[in-house]
Amino acid sequence: xxxVPALALLALTCAVASAEPAREPSAAEFANAPLPGQESxxxxxxxxxxxxxxxxxxxxxxxxxxxxxxxxTPARTGLWLYDRYELDxxxxxxxxxxxxxxxFSPSLSFESGYGITGGTAGGRLxxxxxxxxxxxxxxxxxxGAGYYFRQLYAVTATSGHRFxxxxxxxxxxxxEVRARDAFYGLGNGAGEVTRYSQHRARAGLTxxxxxxxxxxxxxxxxxxxxxxxxxxxxxSAEDLYMPxxxxxxxxxxxxxxxxxxxxxxxxxxxPHWKLTNGTLxxxxxxxxxxxxxxxxxxxxxxxxxxxxxxxxxxxxxxAQFHGEAVTGSTDEVPFTELPSLGGPLYLRGYAPDRFxxxxxxxxxxxxxxxxxxxxxAHVFVDAGRVYDSLGSVGVDHLRAGYGGGIEIGRATTLLDxxxxxxxxxxxxxxxxxxxxxxxxxxxx
Amino acid sequence: MRALTLLLxxxxxxxxxxxxxxxxxxPPVEIVNDRRDVAHRPGERVFFQDVYNYDGLVQxxxxxxxxxxxxxxxxxxxxxxxxxxxxxxxxxIGVRDLSxxxxxxxxxxxxxxxQHKPWTVTSTKTGGAEVGFMITDARGxxxxxKFDTRGFPEQETGAHVITEKLLWAVGYNVTEDSVVRFRSxxxxxxxxxxxxxxxxxxxxxxxxxxxxxxxxRIERSSDGSYRALASRMLPGVPLGGHPAEGVRDDDxxxxxxxxxxxxxxxxxxxxxxxxxxDIQESNFLDMYATDPVVENCHYVEHYLLDFGxxxxxxxxxxxxxxxxxxxxxxxxxxxxxxxxxxxxERSWEDxxxxxxxxxxxxDAASFDPDEWRPTSAAYVPFTTRDRYDxxxxxxxxxxxxxxxxxxxxxxxxxxxxxxxxxxxxxxxxRQRATGAYWFARVNPLDGFRIEHGAVCFDxxxxxxxxxxAATTYAVASFDFAGRxxxxxxxxxxxxxxxxxxxxxxxxxxxxxxxxxxxxxxxYAGRTLVHVARDRSSGEVRxxxxxxx
Numbered sequence: 001x002x003x004v005p006a007l008a009l010l011a012l013t014c015a016v017a018s019a020e021p022a023r024e025p026s027a028a029e030f031a032n033a034p035l036p037g038q039e040s041x042x043x044x045x046x047x048x049x050x051x052x053x054x055x056x057x058x059x060x061x062x063x064x065x066x067x068x069x070x071x072x073t074p075a076r077t078g079l080w081l082y083d084r085y086e087l088d089x090x091x092x093x094x095x096x097x098x099x100x101x102x103x104f105s106p107s108l109s110f111e112s113g114y115g116i117t118g119g120t121a122g123g124r125l126x127x128x129x130x131x132x133x134x135x136x137x138x139x140x141x142x143x144g145a146g147y148y149f150r151q152l153y154a155v156t157a158t159s160g161h162r163f164x165x166x167x168x169x170x171x172x173x174x175x176e177v178r179a180r181d182a183f184y185g186l187g188n189g190a191g192e193v194t195r196y197s198q199h200r201a202r203a204g205l206t207x208x209x210x211x212x213x214x215x216x217x218x219x220x221x222x223x224x225x226x227x228x229x230x231x232x233x234x235x236s237a238e239d240l241y242m243p244x245x246x247x248x249x250x251x252x253x254x255x256x257x258x259x260x261x262x263x264x265x266x267x268x269x270x271p272h273w274k275l276t277n278g279t280l281x282x283x284x285x286x287x288x289x290x291x292x293x294x295x296x297x298x299x300x301x302x303x304x305x306x307x308x309x310x311x312x313x314x315x316x317x318x319a320q321f322h323g324e325a326v327t328g329s330t331d332e333v334p335f336t337e338l339p340s341l342g343g344p345l346y347l348r349g350y351a352p353d354r355f356x357x358x359x360x361x362x363x364x365x366x367x368x369x370x371x372x373x374x375x376x377a378h379v380f381v382d383a384g385r386v387y388d389s390l391g392s393v394g395v396d397h398l399r400a401g402y403g404g405g406i407e408i409g410r411a412t413t414l415l416d417x418x419x420x421x422x423x424x425x426x427x428x429x430x431x432x433x434x435x436x437x438x439x440x441x442x443x444x
Numbered sequence: 445m446r447a448l449t450l451l452l453x454x455x456x457x458x459x460x461x462x463x464x465x466x467x468x469x470x471p472p473v474e475i476v477n478d479r480r481d482v483a484h485r486p487g488e489r490v491f492f493q494d495v496y497n498y499d500g501l502v503q504x505x506x507x508x509x510x511x512x513x514x515x516x517x518x519x520x521x522x523x524x525x526x527x528x529x530x531x532x533x534x535x536x537i538g539v540r541d542l543s544x545x546x547x548x549x550x551x552x553x554x555x556x557x558x559q560h561k562p563w564t565v566t567s568t569k570t571g572g573a574e575v576g577f578m579i580t581d582a583r584g585x586x587x588x589x590k591f592d593t594r595g596f597p598e599q600e601t602g603a604h605v606i607t608e609k610l611l612w613a614v615g616y617n618v619t620e621d622s623v624v625r626f627r628s629x630x631x632x633x634x635x636x637x638x639x640x641x642x643x644x645x646x647x648x649x650x651x652x653x654x655x656x657x658x659x660x661r662i663e664r665s666s667d668g669s670y671r672a673l674a675s676r677m678l679p680g681v682p683l684g685g686h687p688a689e690g691v692r693d694d695d696x697x698x699x700x701x702x703x704x705x706x707x708x709x710x711x712x713x714x715x716x717x718x719x720x721x722d723i724q725e726s727n728f729l730d731m732y733a734t735d736p737v738v739e740n741c742h743y744v745e746h747y748l749l750d751f752g753x754x755x756x757x758x759x760x761x762x763x764x765x766x767x768x769x770x771x772x773x774x775x776x777x778x779x780x781x782x783x784x785x786x787x788x789e790r791s792w793e794d795x796x797x798x799x800x801x802x803x804x805x806x807d808a809a810s811f812d813p814d815e816w817r818p819t820s821a822a823y824v825p826f827t828t829r830d831r832y833d834x835x836x837x838x839x840x841x842x843x844x845x846x847x848x849x850x851x852x853x854x855x856x857x858x859x860x861x862x863x864x865x866x867x868x869x870x871x872x873x874r875q876r877a878t879g880a881y882w883f884a885r886v887n888p889l890d891g892f893r894i895e896h897g898a899v900c901f902d903x904x905x906x907x908x909x910x911x912x913a914a915t916t917y918a919v920a921s922f923d924f925a926g927r928x929x930x931x932x933x934x935x936x937x938x939x940x941x942x943x944x945x946x947x948x949x950x951x952x953x954x955x956x957x958x959x960x961x962x963x964x965x966x967y968a969g970r971t972l973v974h975v976a977r978d979r980s981s982g983e984v985r986x987x988x989x990x991x992x
Contacts, residue, residue: 041523083492369786
């Protein structure tokens with residue numbers, strides 16, 4: 001079809017200035033062409049395909065739609081502010097060298113089950129590459145509102161490459177108020193729950209020396225002070241049980257750990273932060289010294305994890321083991337220092353620290369697979385129990401938990417839904433991945 | 445026989461078989477005037493990545509569902525169901541001859557800046573984590589220098605120029621880009637050169653040390669040279685990308701909602717062919733341009749940008765084989781993997797990237813032209829598209845010959861000749877997969893002409909060899925009101941077939957609707973061809989097409 005001749009009718013203010021041929025299309029060529037929307041050539045009415053049923057449905061959905069938009073407006077506004085003011089960028093380049101970066105990470109945790117329901121929200125301010133050798137520091141604060149008031153403040157720092165590539169030093173200090181923790185008594189039985197409040201201050205220093213290949217030596221020392229009291233509401237703990245350490249403890253702790261960690265990302269398509277193959281084995285022993293009263297005792301244990309990459313995604317099978325024991329008697333060891341099971345780390349499906357005694361052993365089998373690049377899922381079975389001595393270790397009366405969850409991104413945010421052979425239901429949102437040794441060390 | 449049956453049904457007062465579209469007795473429109481002067485410059489649209497994705501994935505996606513939009517065919521098409529030339533699209537390949545030289549040159553109107561050294565570095569690239577520089581060549585032309593991601597030499601630069609040239613040949617507006625090589629001594633630091641990595645950063649001087657440091661972060665050849673993509677600055681004032689839905693309110697020429705625009709909905713099919721998954725508002729750019737001929741006439745032109753992640757490069761540089769197969773946030777894929785415990789193999793799991801140097805994870809083995817996914821689901825025209833948009837796009841992309849594709853791939857200047865051959869083969873394979881798929885979902889007849897009183901047409905499935913099944917066409921004619929005029933059958937005579945001479949409708953226009961139903965073992969479908977007599981010349985001509 002021939003093109004519409006140019007220069008016939010020029011639209012609006014466009015006036016022909018030159019008849020020179022131009023490679024680029026010109027308004028002159030288009031001047032007498034139809035306007036957009038008039039090109040169909042249709043002479044019959046062009047409907048929009050709508051129907052009365054749709055119009056009725058649309059009217060019926062008007063309020064839900066507005067409600068939905070209204071409810072989501074804060075989230076959208078927050079994102080808009082984040083983008084509009086480039087908040088992630090504004091924190092950067094704070095030092096004269098222009099190499100330090102600051103970051104802020106919101107935090108959220110939630111636990112539900114066995115009568116314990118609470119959430120905390122807060123944030124962490126991170127400084128990366130503090131003095132140019134990849135040193136890092138963070139300042140963290142979190143609080144849970146309402147009935148289960150909880151506060152957490154922490155300052156951590158790591159040396160990065162300041163002392164070379166083979167040695168790092170990590171400082172970890174923190175203060176925590178927990179208003180309604182639960183104590184279930186000692187042993188593997190179903191003890192009656194006692195509520196108590198806890199104030200805990202801690203300062204720890206951990207070194208990590210890479211001695212050969214994936215073998216690391218990790219010495220650590222920590223000072224801690226804990227005090228306990230009745231919960232804000234409910235029955236007095238003293239009415240039910242008076243465990244060792246109830247009046248509070250002041251302690252010093254020194255530990256030496258040998259750690260072999262050959263866990264790596266395996267597949268060419270796997271995200272680099274995903275551990276899919278290899279072995280973790282950590283043996284540790286530490287001496288607990290009570291600064292105020294009571295006797296000293298040893299703590300020792302073993303953590304192990306074997307990862308097997310099953311296929312693309314990646315799909316991974318993880319077998320895990322955790323064993324820990326103390327040498328002192330239950331009359332000597334503060335109840336909070338006894339090995340324990342339950343919670344998001346060891347023996348999932350049970351409430352945190354559901355079981356305490358002198359020995360704790362737990363094994364886990366976990367299957368992990370991908371849902372998206374940034375999202376994974378897992379199902380697990382944990383089995384274990386506590387014992388009053390190594391001599392009584394056996395497979396009778398094992399406790400078992402099972403469940404599954406999802407893992408979001410490289411921050412290893414876990415949402416677990418778990419239950420156990422003893423019933424109950426636990427929902428836990430946590431930033432502590434299982435067998436994260438740093439998480440274990442921070443508990444000391 | 446079928447034609448006779450249809451005729452009898454129509455004659456006996458059955459359900460109306462001739463749908464409503466009727467066309468003016470006029471030549472189909474080939475250009476639209478969206479170049480009327482826009483006296484007041486439209487505002488710049490600022491792209492907020494997180495808000496855009498949030499809207500596209502959550503809020504707007506859901507509220508749009510609640511608005512109960514009916515499936516709607518594309519607007520902005522002429523009576524032949526084609527997209528006319530506009531500021532969005534210019535019909536090129538197939539509409540006019542494109543030599544291999546012209547294809548290889550693509551949109552470039554100037555020589556490569558490689559011929560015009562030294563280059564004066566005026567600043568670093570603002571935005572994005574990758575290294576980039578703004579330069580001015582010895583002619584005074586300004587370019588943005590972009591580089592390959594470290595560890596993936598030649599991939600992004602190569603993919604960019606190939607996809608850019610192919611999309612230009614298809615009809616889209618793109619930037620003028622070239623693969624270039626240079627040495628550090630080819631760069632001259634401008635006196636006022638500055639660093640500004642982010643829009644919120646203050647400018648600071650770009651020193652020789654900083655320049656050297658940034659150069660050290662990019663791939664360097666064994667001969668000491670660097671490979672880069674030189675992207676020429678577009679003329680005009682940038683206004684940001686176009687909204688994925690609705691129109692730009694401050695542009696009076698922007699009259700068709702973008703989710704209904706044929707070029708934008710059809711872009712999906714091209715993007716799938718080229719695995720161009722980086723589709724988001726920031727990779728489109730509207731420019732407030734001055735007309736090249738008419739003084740003081742300004743209007744908005746619409747460009748596509750940033751093709752470096754196409755041809756499987758998004759998957760390799762991001763180490764994510766899902767690119768092109770799942771959205772980044774893909775509830776369907778997530779739910780499927782969740783309930784099956786990941787035990788069901790997914791199509792992307794066979795994806796390989798052990799290709800020659802410079803080639804991304806681009807293959808044809810698991811390519812599905814209708815299931816391909818861009819990274820984000822936020823671009824509404826891709827969610828409102830239908831098979832007619834895909835058919836339109838497929839007709840265009842099938843026009844590329846292997847020689848033409850090879851010529852375009854050569855412009856990527858891959859160091860390994862196997863890369864050029866592999867990419868050409870794979871482009872052809874995906875092109876054919878696209879054709880085979882869509883030509884089986886819309887009656888693949890096109891190129892309608894009136895010759896000696898008969899309607900002649902191409903059967904694209906036969907023309908491109910997608911079927912060898914015996915084919916006949918049942919032809920029935922109707923007048924303007926849908927009353928039958930006659931029927932016949934025509935066996936396929938190769939790719940191009942003509943019907944018997946048509947009985948024409950009454951009246952001076954002789955308005956006649958010709959229904960051509962394709963019948964073969966693996967397909968059945970129909971197309972309605974509207975013809976009328978040109979009152980000035982007396983010749984009968986095709987005035988419109990409707991594909992039910």
